[in-house]
Every structure is written in structure tokens, then in C-alpha cells.
Amino acid sequence: MKKKARKQKAMTVLPETMFLAGLTEQRTRLVVGMFVAVNLFLCIALFEPKLHTGGDSSSYVLLAESVARLGDGYAQSLEPGPPQAHVQYPPGYPLLLAPLTMIAGRNFVALKMLSVLLTVASVLVFALYARKRAGPGLWIFLAAAFAVNPLVVDYSRWILSEAPFLFFTILALYLIHDDEGKEMGRSFWLGLLGVLWCYYVRSVGIMLVGGASIAYLVRREWRKFFVHAAVSTAVILPWMIRNQLRQGTVTPYLDQFLLRSVYEPEAGYLNISGMVTRFFTNVQIYSAREFPRALVGSDSAWAGGGFLKILAVVLCGFLVVGLVQIMRKRMEAAEAYFLLSCLAIFLFEEVVSDVRYLLPLIPLALIYIAEGISVAARFVRVKSASRVPAVAMVLLMVIGLSAQAGRIPQNIDLLGRYAAGDHYAGYSPNWRTFFEAADWVKANTPQDAVVTVRKPRLFNLWADRRVKLYPFTSKTDSVLETVFSTDYVVVDQVTGTTFRYLVPALETAPGRFAEVFRTEEPVTWVLSVSR
Numbered sequence: 113m114k115k116k117a118r119k120q121k122a123m124t125v126l127p128e129t130m131f132l133a134g135l136t137e138q139r140t141r142l143v144v145g146m147f148v149a150v151n152l153f154l155c156i157a158l159f160e161p162k163l164h165t166g167g168d169s170s171s172y173v174l175l176a177e178s179v180a181r182l183g184d185g186y187a188q189s190l191e192p193g194p195p196q197a198h199v200q201y202p203p204g205y206p207l208l209l210a211p212l213t214m215i216a217g218r219n220f221v222a223l224k225m226l227s228v229l230l231t232v233a234s235v236l237v238f239a240l241y242a243r244k245r246a247g248p249g250l251w252i253f254l255a256a257a258f259a260v261n262p263l264v265v266d267y268s269r270w271i272l273s274e275a276p277f278l279f280f281t282i283l284a285l286y287l288i289h290d291d292e293g294k295e296m297g298r299s300f301w302l303g304l305l306g307v308l309w310c311y312y313v314r315s316v317g318i319m320l321v322g323g324a325s326i327a328y329l330v331r332r333e334w335r336k337f338f339v340h341a342a343v344s345t346a347v348i349l350p351w352m353i354r355n356q357l358r359q360g361t362v363t364p365y366l367d368q369f370l371l372r373s374v375y376e377p378e379a380g381y382l383n384i385s386g387m388v389t390r391f392f393t394n395v396q397i398y399s400a401r402e403f404p405r406a407l408v409g410s411d412s413a414w415a416g417g418g419f420l421k422i423l424a425v426v427l428c429g430f431l432v433v434g435l436v437q438i439m440r441k442r443m444e445a446a447e448a449y450f451l452l453s454c455l456a457i458f459l460f461e462e463v464v465s466d467v468r469y470l471l472p473l474i475p476l477a478l479i480y481i482a483e484g485i486s487v488a489a490r491f492v493r494v495k496s497a498s499r500v501p502a503v504a505m506v507l508l509m510v511i512g513l514s515a516q517a518g519r520i521p522q523n524i525d526l527l528g529r530y531a532a533g534d535h536y537a538g539y540s541p542n543w544r545t546f547f548e549a550a551d552w553v554k555a556n557t558p559q560d561a562v563v564t565v566r567k568p569r570l571f572n573l574w575a576d577r578r579v580k581l582y583p584f585t586s587k588t589d590s591v592l593e594t595v596f597s598t599d600y601v602v603v604d605q606v607t608g609t610t611f612r613y614l615v616p617a618l619e620t621a622p623g624r625f626a627e628v629f630r631t632e633e634p635v636t637w638v639l640s641v642s643r
Contacts, residue, residue, distance in 0.1 A: 121328055143237045144253060147259040151235045154260065155228050157520045159311040161221050161530045162538040168567040169271040171201060173218065176209035187346050190569065192562055192578050193512060197358035202351060204312035205273045220271065231268035234279040235259045238475050241286040245479060253505035262409035262512045263471055274471050277314045281472050284310055288324055296336060304340055308347045314408050319456060323449030330443040372464050394458040397465045399428045405467040406474060408515035427481050427545045434484030450476050480508035542605045545631035549602055549638050550575040554631045559601065564594060564601040582614050591617035596643055603637040
């Protein structure tokens with residue numbers, strides 16, 4: 113009877129371990145090292161030297177310089193006048209960038225190396241985390257799928273908070289998981305420190321703070337709950353109080369959650385019905401449009417294909433099943449954080465929905481998808497059901513690597529052009545002429561000149577001139593009031609708002625503007641302003 117029981121136990125364990133039978137600790141390190149090396153190769157092969165055009169990158173560089181100067185009080189000097197206290201982005205990422213700006217200045221390639229290093233480090237930490245959560249066998253496929261995930265690689269090449277937030281989130285979750293069932297010791301305090309640092313890297317880190325607190329509460333670990341809540345409140349409150357005193361708001365994101373559109377403030381705010389509609393609209397957007405981009409890359413043409421959309425929706429279904437299954441067994445900080453983050457993403461403006469918000473959730477999404485597939489395989493009684501999640505991870509690896517492989521030759525050509533002196537390499541024609549205009553302004557206008565421009569942070573960083581953003585309103589007088597307070601105005605072709613709001617206002621007072629520079633097609637104009 114005992115022999116039969118032993119045999120049955122061995123058969124139960126075999127499917128989980130057969131993929132890695134005989135894998136020693138030394139070999140495990142080699143395998144993880146291989147994943148790290150593959151991720152590093154992809155990050156370098158697909159590296160882009162150009163500056164991100166969204167504006168956030170520019171803010172982070174300017175804020176890092178403010179931190180390095182020590183005298184600005186974490187502020188930006190965009191508009192004329194004294195530096196304005198910054199309240200939108202917490203100082204964690206600029207603090208990490210500040211030493212690099214002191215060494216490399218505005219060398220964007222050098223500054224991007226921080227994102228590359230933190231992305232590679234994320235692969236290492238996730239391998240350790242997956243090993244603890246997924247057990248023998250499956251973890252290695254999860255780690256491999258994460259290492260080659262196109263979205264993870266995509267955000268290794270930008271001066272954005274995604275890479276540091278991804279790294280510190282995984283690290284914090286690993287430490288919190290390691291602390292489970294133990295007395296308050298080193299893992300608890302390091303996990304708490306990691307959680308708080310995540311908040312100071314990105315405001316959405318508040319979801320991780322809340323997730324850890326919820327997990328302690330649900331598990332009735334009262335001492336940990338009260339200590340975690342008390343210390344978190346004490347560390348977070350100073351930033352909020354400082355923002356309220358400086359700018360009259362704890363965070364500008366609160367308004368953005370309620371506005372119908374940040375690009376059309378005149379449309380007003382949403383009511384409860386509008387928020388519910390936005391939630392389900394975003395669920396559809398993220399499952400059918402943005403999640404496919406997470407599988408093949410944010411700029412991949414593959415993401416729009418029918419197969420990828422169907423696959424993404426199916427995987428989202430498995431994700432939900434897996435998440436529910438795991439939560440039925442035990443609520444961890446990771447699950448509470450995942451749910452809170454999804455809630456925040458789905459309630460944010462659909463006009464700014466973007467795959468970047470999914471990046472920090474990718475590690476957990478892979479775990480939940482694998483669990484959901486395992487549940488489904490057992491339900492339909494697939495032979496060797498424990499192998500199915502591993503096969504699914506291999507499929508995701510193949511799709512991700514195939515999507516990226518086609519871009520590598522083109523990207524290497526881009527790197528060659530940049531190395532040969534083309535500092536506009538990689539930009540679309542509209543953006544090239546925008547930067548040409550910025551270069552002209554930098555070389556041909558007084559240093560105290562003020563410019564009206566659609567991308568104020570980006571233009572300030574590139575041209576080193578004070579800037580103003582025209583208001584997004586159809587009220588001509590309001591637009592002209594801003595324009596007439598500056599010396600120059602840039603008419604670009606990079607966004608639709610310029611021809612929606614700026615150009616109609618300029619056309620009402622043609623005698624007040626004179627063309628001083630124009631690029632080749634697609635034309636970007638620089639006009640002088642007669643006050």
C-alpha cells in the first residue's frame with residue numbers, strides 16, 4: 113500500500129519536474145543568466161537613440177537636472193518667471209537620473225542606459241519570483257516568456273519611468289512574497305521600502321501600497337497591516353502635503369480621471385454613468401487593441417491582425433480564470449495590486465489609453481494566464497495537463513521573437529545613421545521638421561525668447577528656450593492672449609490640436625505674425641509675434 117502511494121506521488125510530481133529533471137542550482141543560474149543575456153541582446157539590437165516625443169522623457173530630464181542643481185526645490189523652468197514647483201511626477205525616477213545628468217549632461221543615449229540596466233535586472237528578479245510562485249518546471253518558461261516579451265524590450269529604450277517602475281514592482285512583490293508566514297523581519301521591511309519607492313517612482317504605485325495593505329488585512333496579519341499602513345502614510349503624506357501647498361492639488365491625475373477628455377477640457381466632467389461606460393470601453397480597448405501590442409510590440413503592425421486580437425482576448429479570459437483560481441486559494445499583495453491597477457487603468461481616460469500602462473502588469477499577467485490555462489486543461493482532462501501552460505509560454509515566446517526579429521536589421525541601419533551624424537534618425541518626417549525648427553530657434557533667437565508651441569517640454573529641452581502651450585479651446589481670444597505674450601510661435605504638423613485651435617486663431621490676426629523660418633515638406637513654420 114505504501115509502495116503504491118509512493119508511486120502515485122511520484123507520478124504526480126513527474127509532470128511538473130520532467131522539463132527540468134536534474135537541473136542543479138548551478139545550472140539554474142546558467143539558465144537564468146541565458147535569459148538575462150537574451151534580453152540584453154534584444155534591448156541593444158532594438159535600441160533607439162532618439163528622444164521620446166511624448167514629453168514625459170523631457171520632463172524627467174529637466175527634473176533630474178533640477179535635482180542635480182539642488183536649489184530649485186524640484187521644479188521646472190518652462191514658462192517665463194521663477195521655476196514652478198512640479199507636482200505631477202514623484203521624484204523617485206529623477207533622483208535616479210540626476211547623477212547621470214551630472215556626468216553625461218543631455219546625452220540621451222547615456223541616460224537611456226539606466227532603463228536598459230533596470231530592464232535586464234527585472235528579468236533576473238522575475239525569474240526568482242516566478243520560481244517561488246510557479247514552482248518547479250513552469251517557472252523557467254514564464255521567465256523565458258518575460259525575457260523576450262516585446263513590450264518589456266520596447267520600454268528599455270526610453271527615458272521613462274516604466275523600466276524603473278517595472279523593476280522595483282517585481283522586486284517589492286518578491287520581497288513581500290518571501291515575507292509570507294514569517295515574523296516581521298528583513299523581508300517585511302525591505303518589501304515595505306520597495307513598495308514606497310515604487311510610489312515615489314510613479315503615482316500609480318499607490319496601488320501597490322494599497323495592495324499590500326489589503327493582503328495583510330485579508331490574511332488578518334494585524335501587526336503587519338498596522339505597521340505597513342502607518343509607515344506608508346507617514347512616508348507618502350509629505351509629498352501630498354507639499355503638492356497641496358505648492359499647487360493646490362494633491363495630484364493632477366485626480367482631475368484627469370474625471371475629465372471627459374484632457375484634450376477637450378470644454379467637454380466637462382463625467383458623471384457616474386459616464387464612468388461606468390468608460391470602464392467597459394477601456395476593458396474592450398485594452399483586451400482587443402492594447403494587449404495585442406503587449407504580445408508583439410507597441411509599434412508592430414502585427415498587433416492589428418485578427419489572429420492577434422482573438423489570441424489576446426482568449427488570453428485575457430485565461431488570465432481572469434487564473435486570477436480567480438489563485439485568489440480562491442490565497443490573497444497575496446500581487447493579486448490585490450493587480451486588481452487595483454486594472455481598476456485605475458479602466459477608469460482613466462480612454463483617449464489616452466496606451467499599452468505602456470500594461471507593462472508593470474505583464475509579469476503577473478503571465479503567471480495568471482499560465483494558471484488559467486492549467487485550470488482549463490485539467491477541466492477538459494487534457495493528457496499531461498501540466499505541460500500545456502509551458503507550451504503556451506513557448507508560443508508567446510515564438511510570437512514575440514518573430515515580431516522583433518523582423519525589426520532588428522532596420523534598427524541596426526537606424527543606429528548606423530545615428531552614429532554617422534544624423535541626430536534625427538528614426539523620426540517621422542513631421543517630427544524631423546519639428547526638431548529642425550527647434551534647432552533653428554536655438555541658433556537664431558535670443559536666449560530669453562519665449563515660444564508658443566504644442567510640445568512645450570520637448571521644445572524647451574531641445575531648443576533651451578522658455579515656452580508656453582496654447583490653450584485647447586476654440587475661443588480665439590484665449591489662444592491669442594497666450595500667443596501675444598510670447599516672441600515666436602511654432603506651427604507644427606505633429607498633432608491635430610495645432611490646426612484645430614492654434615491656426616484658426618492666428619488667421620484672425622495675420623498682420624501680427626511674420627514668417628521667419630520654414631522647413632521643407634512637411635512644413636513646420638516659425639513665426640515672429642508682433643506684440
